[in-house]
Structures are given as structure tokens and as C-alpha cells.
Amino acid sequence: AYRKGGYHAVRVGDQFAGGRYIAQRKLGWGHFSTVWLAYDTQSESFVALKIQKSAPEFAEAALREIELLSAIAEGDASNSNCIVRLIDHFKHVGPNGQHLCLVIEYLGDSLLRLVKYNRYSGIGLDRVRNICRSILVGLDYLHREVGIIHTDLKLENVLLVSTIDPSKDPIRSGFTPILERPEGNPNGGTVTNLIEKRLKKKAKRARARISERKTSTEGVSVQERSLEGIDLRCKIVDFGNACLYNKQLTDDIQTRQYRSPEVILGAGYSFSTDMWSFACMACELATGDMLFTPKDGQGYSEDEDHLALMMELLGKMPKKIATTGSRWRDYFDKYGDLKRIRRLKFWPLDKLLVEKYKFTEDNAREFADFLCPLLDFAPEKRPTAEQCLQHPWIQIKDENSSSENNEHMEKLETGMGKLKA
Numbered sequence: 001a002y003r004k005g006g007y008h009a010v011r012v013g014d015q016f017a018g019g020r021y022i023a024q025r026k027l028g029w030g031h032f033s034t035v036w037l038a039y040d041t042q043s044e045s046f047v048a049l050k051i052q053k054s055a056p057e058f059a060e061a062a063l064r065e066i067e068l069l070s071a072i073a074e075g076d077a078s079n080s081n082c083i084v085r086l087i088d089h090f091k092h093v094g095p096n097g098q099h100l101c102l103v104i105e106y107l108g109d110s111l112l113r114l115v116k117y118n119r120y121s122g123i124g125l126d127r128v129r130n131i132c133r134s135i136l137v138g139l140d141y142l143h144r145e146v147g148i149i150h151t152d153l154k155l156e157n158v159l160l161v162s163t164i165d166p167s168k169d170p171i172r173s174g175f176t177p178i179l180e181r182p183e184g185n186p187n188g189g190t191v192t193n194l195i196e197k198r199l200k201k202k203a204k205r206a207r208a209r210i211s212e213r214k215t216s217t218e219g220v221s222v223q224e225r226s227l228e229g230i231d232l233r234c235k236i237v238d239f240g241n242a243c244l245y246n247k248q249l250t251d252d253i254q255t256r257q258y259r260s261p262e263v264i265l266g267a268g269y270s271f272s273t274d275m276w277s278f279a280c281m282a283c284e285l286a287t288g289d290m291l292f293t294p295k296d297g298q299g300y301s302e303d304e305d306h307l308a309l310m311m312e313l314l315g316k317m318p319k320k321i322a323t324t325g326s327r328w329r330d331y332f333d334k335y336g337d338l339k340r341i342r343r344l345k346f347w348p349l350d351k352l353l354v355e356k357y358k359f360t361e362d363n364a365r366e367f368a369d370f371l372c373p374l375l376d377f378a379p380e381k382r383p384t385a386e387q388c389l390q391h392p393w394i395q396i397k398d399e400n401s402s403s404e405n406n407e408h409m410e411k412l413e414t415g416m417g418k419l420k421a
């Protein structure tokens with residue numbers, strides 16, 4: 001993808017915006033962009049530089065992201081505490097075209113990394129609760145104050161405020177910024193060279209993933225212990241697909257596993273579609289597994305499997321809902337039964353949590369009581385982020401809460417107080 005219209009190849013020490021920002025190392029990438037840790041010579045601090053692919057459709061998404069993040073930042077700063085802050089933006093011309101660049105506050109690992117770090121075994125309910133609170137404060141602000149639907153909530157798009165591994169955190173580790181391109185640049189090389197490196201890395205990662213999965217069943221992981229005492233604050237990022245609720249651009253939203261039933265049915269969507277994805281994320285954090293992983297099979301599509309999985313967990317979809325939307329006839333007959341998947345094996349969420357994930361009965365009941373209303377097939381019945389923040393499960397105080405955590409909670413609560421006022 002390092003070609004015309006694609007990613008911009010960056011090397012350590014590269015300068016941006018007339019020398020203001022200097023690339024330090026790569027932080028991550030998505031379908032639209034690569035993200036680099038950069039040093040801002042003006043504010044003398046580290047920032048994240050999101051360099052968009054150059055083709056028009058990516059530029060358009062970046063423009064939208066800039067517009068929405070600006071609208072978000074215009075509100076009360078404390079209310080937008082749980083959403084990434086846009087610092088600056090500019091255009092950068094490279095061999096693959098003109099790239100829009102967003103300068104955003106530097107954040108740490110994604111929640112996906114956190115779950116991987118814990119070997120896909122769930123991160124513990126206290127941590128899930130803390131993270132859920134941050135996300136809900138962010139969503140409440142987005143939905144009620146700015147009227148934005150995120151449309152792509154998933155673990156990759158929520159980042160911790162600092163990294164899990166302090167030695168990788170430029171701020172906590174006292175990393176000295178690189179101000180010039182190093183001699184014999186370690187990240188350098190031609191474009192082909194870079195692609196080759198990426199492919200090799202990819203193969204290596206795949207092997208690592210396999211061995212990681214293999215060891216994940218060996219009981220308590222070493223890394224589990226290293227999470228102790230980490231104050232888990234997080235922020236929502238990636239507004240490249242977000243939209244104002246009254247200016248929707250497409251019906252085709254959300255990453256598969258986090259997609260709501262109304263989107264699959266083509267029945268329109270609103271803020272409540274984010275609440276569905278939020279519930280999928282919360283469950284994934286708690287169990288280490290994605291809640292729904294649909295696959296196509298003989299005689300049925302991925303969509304139909306997805307609807308079947310939903311019904312196995314949540315019960316049969318009411319006929320009135322199953323027979324609405326522009327695509328319902330692809331999946332359901334006129335009685336509201338799936339056309340090609342006839343036998344469903346019901347396994348309700350509270351039972352699943354106990355039987356498969358070994359939750360205690362109490363924990364499972366309380367957590368399911370929080371999640372199930374969010375997974376209502378009727379979008380308008382789902383609680384809002386504001387209502388979720390009032391739920392007894394979210395309000396439980398941590399058993400081993402540190403003073404740091406309490407401080408964090410106070411900050412969140414002041415944010416919420418302001419929202420209500």
C-alpha cells in the first residue's frame with residue numbers, strides 16, 4: 001500500500017510542517033493511515049502524527065475527521081476528556097501524493113493490545129468497569145453534546161492514556177527526542193525495501209500470534225501480574241468514519257463483529273448503534289473473546305450467520321423487527337424466521353459467562369443485567385450512554401481501588417456533572 005494514493009513512507013527523523021514535527025517511531029496503522037510518534041519542536045512535547053493515505057476517498061475521510069474532532073474540541077474541554085484531542089493539521093506532499101496529516105495528542109496502547117497482553121483471557125471486571133466508564137463518558141458527550149455517531153467502535157479504536165509497558169512510553173521512560181535523521185537510518189530504505197520488511201514482519205507476527213494462542217491456555221499468565229496497579233484511563237479515537245447523526249453518509253458502517261442488527265437489516269441507525277458496539281466491546285474485554293464472530297457457511301451468508309448468533313444469545317428477534325429494513329428479505333421469511341439457518345442453539349449471556357468463562361453466578365448476573373438491555377434488537381429501547389452511567393453495575397466501587405483510581409473517578413464524575421448541568 002506504499003504506492004500512489006496509498007501510505008506515505010516515513011523515516012525516523014523526517015520533518016513535517018516546515019520542520020515543526022519530527023518523526024520518532026511508528027505507533028500503529030489502520031486502513032486509512034499510518035500513525036507516528038513525533039516530537040513537536042514548538043511545544044517541546046510528544047504528539048501522534050496520523051498521516052492519511054493520499055487517494056481522494058482517504059483525504060475526504062481525513063477532512064471529515066478534522067471537522068468532527070474540531071467540533072468535539074470546541075465543547076467543554078473537561079467533557080471531551082475521554083475523546084482524543086486534535087492539536088493541529090496540515091498537508092504533506094510526498095512521492096505518493098498529497099497526504100492530510102492530523103496532529104493528535106499522544107496516547108498509549110489500544111484496548112486490543114491490552115487484551116492480547118493478557119493473553120485473551122479477560123482483564124478482570126474492575127478494569128472492565130473502569131474502561132467502560134471512560135468510554136461511556138466519551139460517548140455521552142459525543143451523542144448528546146455534539147450529535148456525532150462514531151460508527152466504528154472496537155477495541156483498536158480506544159486507546160489507553162499511557163502504554164502498558166513503561167519502557168515503551170516516551171514520556172514515562174524519559175526518551176530523548178531524535179531531532180535529525182540518524183546516519184544509516186535503521187528504518188530507512190527504498191519503498192520496495194520497506195514492503196519487503198513489512199511482509200517479513202507480518203509473517204513473524206503471524207507466527208507469534210499462533211504461539212501466543214497456544215500458550216494462552218496455560219493458566220495464569222506472567223503478563224497478567226504486570227497489569228496490577230495500572231490506572232486504566234482511555235480515550236476514543238479514529239473519527240474517520242464518524243458522522244453527524246443528521247448527516248449520514250452511508251448505510252454500510254461498523255466493523256463486522258461490532259455491527260448492530262439494524263445495520264445488517266438496512267433499517268437505518270442512530271446513536272444506539274454505537275451502544276450495540278459498546279456492549280460487544282465490554283463483553284470482549286471481560287472474556288477475551290469477541291462476542292460475535294460470524295462466518296459464512298454452506299448455503300448461508302456471513303450476515304445470516306451473524307443474525308443467528310445474535311438470536312442464540314439474545315432470543316428470537318421479534319417478527320416486527322425481523323421484517324423491516326431494505327434487506328430483511330435476504331435473511332428472513334415472512335414469519336420472521338431465518339430462511340437458511342433453522343436450528344438455533346440458545347445460550348443466554350448470563351449462562352455463557354458462567355459456563356464458558358467461569359464467572360461467579362453473581363458477577364454473571366450483574367454484568368449480563370448491564371449488557372443485555374444494550375443488546376436489545378429494538379434500537380430505540382437500548383439505554384443511552386447517560387443512562388448506562390447510572391446503572392448499578394457501573395456504579396460499583398472497586399474493591400482494591402487505589403487513590404490514583406479514585407482521583408480518576410472524581411475527574412470523570414466532574415465531567416459527568418458538567419454534562420448534566
Ligand code: ADP
Nearest residue numbers: 027028029030031032033035048105106107238
Ligand atoms: P485508521 O483510521 O487508519 O484506522 P486510527 O486513528 O485508528 O487510524 O489509528 C491507527 C492506529 O494508530 C491505532 O489503532 C493506534 O494503534 C495508533 N494510534 C492512533 N492514534 C494514536 C494516538 N493518538 N496515540 C498513539 N497511537 C495512536
Ligand code: MG
Nearest residue numbers: 030156157238
Ligand atoms: Mg482505526
